[in-house]
Amino acid sequence: MDAKLLPLTLIISLVLLAIPSCVCQNDMQYRLCSQPFRCGNIREIDYPFWGGNRPASCGIPDFKLNCQGDVLRLRIDSVSYRVLSIDYSMHTLKVARDDLWNNLCPRFLYNTTLKFPSFTFPLVPGDLPEMLPYKVFNCNMNQTNSCSFYLEPDNQATCNGTILVPVNRSALHLLTNLTATSTTLSRALEGGFSIQWWVDNDNCNLSKQSGGVCGYNQDSGSFSCYCTDRPHDLTCDGTRPGNGVCITTTGIVISSIIIFFIRKQHRLRKLDKESNQNINKFLLTHGSLAPKRYNYREIKKITKSFKEKLGQVGYGIVYKGELPDGQLVAVKVLTETDKNGEEFINEVASISGTSHVNIVNLLGFCYERKKRALVYEYMPNRSLDKFIYSSGSLSSDAYLEWEKLLLGRQISSSFSLNVEAENSAEGWETGYV
Missing domain, CATH: 3.30.200.20 (Phosphorylase Kinase; domain 1)
Incomplete structure (x- = not known):
């Protein structure tokens, strides 16, 4: 390689090395959060949820999902729910109580309560069926056989312990049937019910439109837009304050290197010129004897x-x-x-x-x-x-x-x-x- 081309080659190499390293450091969140994960038959699990191969910065803290085998679970307060389906268009989850899955006699009695404002029960239009009749079934708890039954919450029956569990409308109609049994109740509980989540979807939509990926800033506790260069507040638009910090820093470093080599080359050329003058003087003085x-x-x-x-x-x-x-x-x-x-x-x-x-x-x-x-x-x-x-x-x-x-x-x-x-x-x- 020509020695004169060595500085230029070095500068180009530094440019190629500096920019990718800067991008790699800053777009790690972009790469991680742009990959939805799958659990069982539920695919494309995305923001605001996180878990699996998606770190906590990819979703909101209350929306952590845990995949065990083919079962996707969501914990709200002290109650664990099986996630049966996710509807992103309606922002709803279909869940079932994990402690009541194939089990009508839970050890601990917890009501089905949600964490507001992250999760709420959706408003379902239409008339509900008439009041449920008493439906009795046996329940063995702590080696004690007891007589249990299900009924509507407004019923004035006296119970030693109660839990409130929602069911979907179609299951509710089946439970009103006089022929309903404990098996009918189990199927109704395993069929699950819908809950609705709430997040600021406008920010996420703006982020996606600008080519970004929705995420969560754990330090500030607010929404974050992950872009190919670095995290931004809302969108990947270059007009946002603070854009180009990485590129600007890289530009300063590269400019400094270029200036350094230009000055060095100028100094070396000056020394070469002086040396050549001395050598030419010596050669001229000695002529053919040199x-x-x-x-x-x-x-x-x-x-x-x-x-x-x-x-x-x-x-x-x-x-x-x-x-x-x-x-x-x-x-x-x-x-x-x-x-x-x-x-x-x-x-x-x-x-x-x-x-x-x-x-x-x-x-x-x-x-x-x-x-x-x-x-x-x-x-x-x-x-x-x-x-x-x-x-x-x-x-x-x-x-x-x-x-x-x-x-x-x-x-x-x-x-x-x-x-x-x-x-x-x-x-x-x-x-x-």
Whole structure:
């Protein structure tokens, strides 16, 4: 990848990462509450009800439903009801007393009371049948057999204990029949009765029309509209106060990143311009005698991606390389590049200005900001210190003939003179002989 495209690629990646993460954090309620749940033969259970895979934020607290097997239950105060059907168009539930399901003799006697204003009994038009006659049935409670009966609430009969249970109109007609039995009563109770719920449906309708999902804010105890970006008060319209907080925050972050990279690129271009001026000045001064300038990509190609390491010296690592014309070279890649570009170019000029028949020549250099390297002639017999020392101690084979010792002394003398003259030791650590 082109290094110039890297900042732009990074910015695009941050945009793609920042926006989805913001949306994911804020639309979790939208995704959870947009999925109705099913229990038994009752499907599409939605707002204002919650339970199952719908968390409490998807419905009103009084409307919690509990699904056990195929039975859907609703608890109102201390009484549990089986939910037989839900009619969203009429906002009604058909429920039956759970404690009276297949049981005419409950252990505890509770009246059927509803929690106003969430639930009420619907007004049923029409005339009710005549007063129910006494209907007696046996009931065994606490191992005591008692005589029980059912009748209308207005009947003046005296009972030790009573409960009030509504039944639907068709079941009521059957109970007035003289042939009715306890089985008729059981069927009437299991047939259930209707209750009506009340919520502010206008808010929910507005939320759905704007593409939102109805929910409940548990902190404020009020209606909440869940949208794909974040929760809103009523609708998903962009004109509502507070919209776009997530997007605005993301925009600020992205803008800050873009400004940072623009300023960084401007600063780097300024440094590159100054360095190029120094390098051009150096190349013009030395003319054809100046070492060749390589870019970092060429250095990698010469060393075959730094495949063969020759050794490690101060401030760098030396690799074996090969130029396009087949000449072998030793490439010293600098690892500590705290010096500025001007100092590095001065050192290159100092090294290239030193010439001796017994000192390896500097063939080229690389300077790309922090990436810097020196290209020398390759000497196959390694360096003098590698020949003398082995594993940190004087080698047993470390002897030289008098001619080589004199040559070494001559090199050393020239070495010292040049170092003193140029006041720089950079590059001499690769003195191969």
